Amino acid sequence: MNDFTTAYYLTSAKRFDQCPDDTGSEVAFAGRSNAGKSSALNVITDTTGLARTSKTPGRTQMINFFALDDEHRLVDLPGYGYAKVPKKIKIEWQKELSKYLEKRASLRGLILLMDIRHPLKEFDREMLDWAHSVELPVHVLLTKSDKLSNGPAGASLQKVLETINESYPLCSAQLFSSLKKQGLKEARKVLTMWLYD
Secondary structure: OOOHHHOEEEEEEOOHHHOOOOOOEEEEEEEEOOOOHHHHHHHHOOOOOOOOOOOOOOOOOOEEEEEOOOOEEEEEOOOEOOOOOOHHHHHHHHHHHHHHHHHOOOEEEEEEEEEOOOOOOHHHHHHHHHHHHOOOOEEEEEEOHHHOOHHHHHHHHHHHHHHHHHHOOOEEEEEOEOOOOEOHHHHHHHHHHHHHO
C-alpha cells in the first residue's frame, strides 16, 4: 500500500489550460456539492485541512491538484449540483471540467462520491455515462454511511451495485465514512491500483 500521507497542495486551475504538466498519473474526485469530497481527501491522505471543507455547498470552485510525489497526484474537482453560484459561473465551471475529463491524458480513474442517503442523482448518472463513454474506470464512495445503520446502508450499496453492474462495467462501489474512517483501506487500495500499477 502506498503512502498517501505525503500529499501536499500543488496548484489550482480555474481553466483547463492552467492545469499542471500532463505527465505521470492522477485520480480525480468528483461529486455533488456537499457529498463530502474534501473530507474524503483529508481522511485518505490523513492530512487535516489538505482540502478545504465547508458546510456551504460549492466551496471548491477550481480544479485543485495535490501531489503525492513528482509523478502522482490526487485532484479535487468543483462540486456539481446545487452550488450557490451564478448560472454563468456554473456553466463556465462545467465547460472547463468537461475539458479536463476529456483531454487529461494522465487521468487514470474517477472517484465519484455520493451521499448514501441520496445516491445516483441525475448528475451522478451523467458522470457515470461520461466516464463509460471514454472507458474511464469509476469507483463510487457512498459517503456519510455512518448516518445509516448497517441494514439500510447495506441495502443502499446493493441497489447502487445492481445499477452499475447492469450499465457500467468499469465501475465499482463501496461504503465510506470520513467521520468513522469506514472503508478507508478499500478506497486507498483502489487509488494505489490506479496510480501505481
